Amino acid sequence: MTGQGFRYRGTAAEESVRVTLDGRAVDIPRGVSVLGALLLQADGDRQPDWFCAIGQCQRCRVRVNGDELIACQTYLAPGDRIETPESWSG
Amino acid sequence: MKRVDALVVGSGIIGSFVALALRERGLEVMVVDRGGLAPGTSRSSDGNLLCSDKSPGLMLDLSRRSLDAWHHFAERHGNDCEFDPKGATVVARSADEARGLSALVAEHQALGIDCRFLESGWHALEPHLGPDTVAVGHWPNDAQVQPMLACYQIARILRDQGVTYRFYEGIERLEPRDDGVTVTLDGGDRIEAGHVALCTGVWTPQILEPLGLSVPVRPRKGHIAVLERGDVMVNSKIADFGYQAAAESTEVDETAVQTAAIIEATRSGTILCGSSREFAGFDMAVNMHTVQQLLADCVRIVPDLARLRVIRGYAGLRPFSPDGHPVIGPVPGAERLIVATGHEGAGHGLAAVTGDLVAACVADGDTHPYEGRLHPARFQ
Numbered sequence: 297m298t299g300q301g302f303r304y305r306g307t308a309a310e311e312s313v314r315v316t317l318d319g320r321a322v323d324i325p326r327g328v329s330v331l332g333a334l335l336l337q338a339d340g341d342r343q344p345d346w347f348c349a350i351g352q353c354q355r356c357r358v359r360v361n362g363d364e365l366i367a368c369q370t371y372l373a374p375g376d377r378i379e380t381p382e383s384w385s386g
Numbered sequence: 387m388k389r390v391d392a393l394v395v396g397s398g399i400i401g402s403f404v405a406l407a408l409r410e411r412g413l414e415v416m417v418v419d420r421g422g423l424a425p426g427t428s429r430s431s432d433g434n435l436l437c438s439d440k441s442p443g444l445m446l447d448l449s450r451r452s453l454d455a456w457h458h459f460a461e462r463h464g465n466d467c468e469f470d471p472k473g474a475t476v477v478a479r480s481a482d483e484a485r486g487l488s489a490l491v492a493e494h495q496a497l498g499i500d501c502r503f504l505e506s507g508w509h510a511l512e513p514h515l516g517p518d519t520v521a522v523g524h525w526p527n528d529a530q531v532q533p534m535l536a537c538y539q540i541a542r543i544l545r546d547q548g549v550t551y552r553f554y555e556g557i558e559r560l561e562p563r564d565d566g567v568t569v570t571l572d573g574g575d576r577i578e579a580g581h582v583a584l585c586t587g588v589w590t591p592q593i594l595e596p597l598g599l600s601v602p603v604r605p606r607k608g609h610i611a612v613l614e615r616g617d618v619m620v621n622s623k624i625a626d627f628g629y630q631a632a633a634e635s636t637e638v639d640e641t642a643v644q645t646a647a648i649i650e651a652t653r654s655g656t657i658l659c660g661s662s663r664e665f666a667g668f669d670m671a672v673n674m675h676t677v678q679q680l681l682a683d684c685v686r687i688v689p690d691l692a693r694l695r696v697i698r699g700y701a702g703l704r705p706f707s708p709d710g711h712p713v714i715g716p717v718p719g720a721e722r723l724i725v726a727t728g729h730e731g732a733g734h735g736l737a738a739v740t741g742d743l744v745a746a747c748v749a750d751g752d753t754h755p756y757e758g759r760l761h762p763a764r765f766q
Contacts, residue, residue: 366710
């Protein structure tokens with residue numbers, strides 16, 4: 297699902313973690329799921345594929361530090377390396 | 387010392403189907419549970435057997451195969467568990483969601499799954515959908531089962547075949563070897579088993595821990611609210627497609643509780659409203675705030691539900707695995723211990739195929755189905 301831009305609505309916005317998204321360093325509010333991070337970083341050309349956000353549809357599969365996971369059910373730690381399917385080489 | 391070919395630990399829906407499949411292979415089977423029949427997650431579930439909530443991939447493949455196996459079960463053994471292929475109706479409430487839902491229906495159709503996308507005329511399927519419905523997807527073969535009745539039915543079948551169930555007996559000690567497992571029950575009895583199948587859901591790590599072994603399964607709590615029998619007809623499983631509510635309120639922040647509407651009538655006429663998801667340890671207390679949140683989601687897609695009274699709410703613990711796939715196969719380091727857990731909210735849907743996979747593992751040594759994508763060793 298794509299659509300309107302997503303913005304952060306949490307209360308801990310001042311705290312962020314630095315992670316790598318497809319090789320690019322980005323700062324993400326602490327406590328946000330990987331899917332949340334992808335939505336916050338999305339632009340017109342690049343949108344995560346998802347629809348349920350509760351772990352059922354499993355459309356938002358990504359790799360975090362090399363392990364394949366469901367983005368909406370995974371929370372980020374500093375230094376995490378996220379790879380989206382478009383960037384997978386194999 | 388009592389000897390069996392296979393000892394199944396856990397009598398919930400997974401243990402039930404595993405025991406049934408092992409017995410069908412001609413093995414001598416015993417089932418042990420530290421509580422009564424199905425005392426854990428199966429007892430607090432809604433019994434969904436769904437393809438409609440899954441994207442193409444391993445989980446959809448498993449769900450299709452399992453739904454076929456459920457049909458086979460009902461044909462072979464009779465239907466004493468309210469197994470009902472009543473269909474599922476997925477609701478889109480915005481143009482964006484309708485586009486996504488239309489794409490999902492097309493993907494499922496390309497795989498040969500019977501489903502259709504409707505931009506009008508859905509009131510013939512579900513007369514009470516709300517005015518902000520934009521489109522629906524309908525999967526006529528998705529099904530529902532009454533989980534406890536299914537466990538009871540399988541227990542009756544197995545007991546007629548001489549399978550022993552031992553209730554209120556926990557596992558004191560497991561001593562795995564290369565050719566079997568010695569099991570000591572907490573009453574002191576010792577059982578020599580060729581294989582032990584741990585169908586112990588979220589409690590599996592606790593059982594493996596004394597052996598220095600583990601599987602990365604965590605409890606993911608869910609709530610269900612039960613509405614009184616009334617005049618609001620709910621024909622199929624009704625689910626919100628886009629979980630727009632989650633996107634609007636909780637997706638992009640630190641809030642831990644996720645809710646998504648799923649509504650279904652039971653055979654007795656009550657209506658089950660789900661669902662919520664949160665990591666809250668082993669706490670099974672009902673949180674009324676969460677119940678209200680999920681009821682608000684449900685009323686958004688079926689507004690007439692608001693006129694029914696809530697009878698009760700309950701909570702249970704889904705076995706969550708980090709990559710979203712079940713964990714089925716021999717435990718690395720103890721190959722005669724087979725785990726079957728990590729089904730999250732799809733345990734009833736996947737129970738029938740899980741029985742087949744464990745039986746193939748025990749009887750045929752087929753430990754790496756689906757290219758090892760279910761194998762516990764994938765997390766190491």
